[in-house]
Amino acid sequence: MEGRRILRLEQRRADLRFPLPDRFAERVANARIDRLARQAKFLAAYLSTGEVLVMHLGMTGRFTIAGGQPGSFHHTTGGALAHDHVVFHMEGGETVTYNDPRRFGFMELWPAEHFGAYPRLKDLGPEPLSNGFSAAYLDRALAGKAAPIKAALLDQSIIAGLGNIYVCEALYRAGISPKRLSRSVPGQRAARLAPAVNAIIAEAIAAGGSSISDFAATDGALGYFQHRFDVYDREGEPCKHCGSIVKRIVQSGRSTFYCPACQR
DNA sequence: GCTTGGACCTGATTGC
């Protein structure tokens, strides 16, 4: 999409998680996408109109690309799917379709000039794999915090971009109990946790992400990281390291999987 | 100010 114009946008319902922008189709019609970027789990398309189209996949959102001229970037999909909510008709003939059964995703337009004030992005913490994220940063960010470390790692204002799966996997890799209070992590544990977070994210990206049930790349291919989970969704199975039984608990309403023997 | 839990929504799976 980068460098191409959106010839026409087809909006098939009024809202996703939030209402779609007012006059959405009109505001993006004929706009060129000057730059496509990602921040944490947010996608940002900088438009030639001076607005930024912010997109989030929620839990079940996906983009698929179809059509186009022979020889151009082209993926075939299985045809029209239920829950195709927004279709971008691109210069060159491709269609880029946003599908999202649960509609936890969203799309918003925001002036590029004031993008720094965009509320959903302005309080994000540093991303794993960035210079701002390190054991020293964790020491500072977790100091004095009472919430369990599992909840702190899911907090996007502390670290941006980690979800439930990768938090479980990173804590296992670092040998830290998800129930441990955040304030007891700084020091040696943070020194193990920071590289564990980076390793999990890097490996997951290299494997093409995780497919629980409906994740897919733009060509419909599934991610493969889920074949490497050490603890996530492995309740009752033996720990790959020590053979103890992997446990599942609920923290802040989310499932946590961990090895009670390896993670202290 | 910090933390937790419910809400948002549909579909797949499990258990009766």
Place this chain on the structure above:
DNA sequence: TGCAATCAGGTCCAAG
């Protein structure tokens, strides 16, 4: 087979 209950990758907001 059919139905109801439960659970799922994220974020926001109200209540405690």
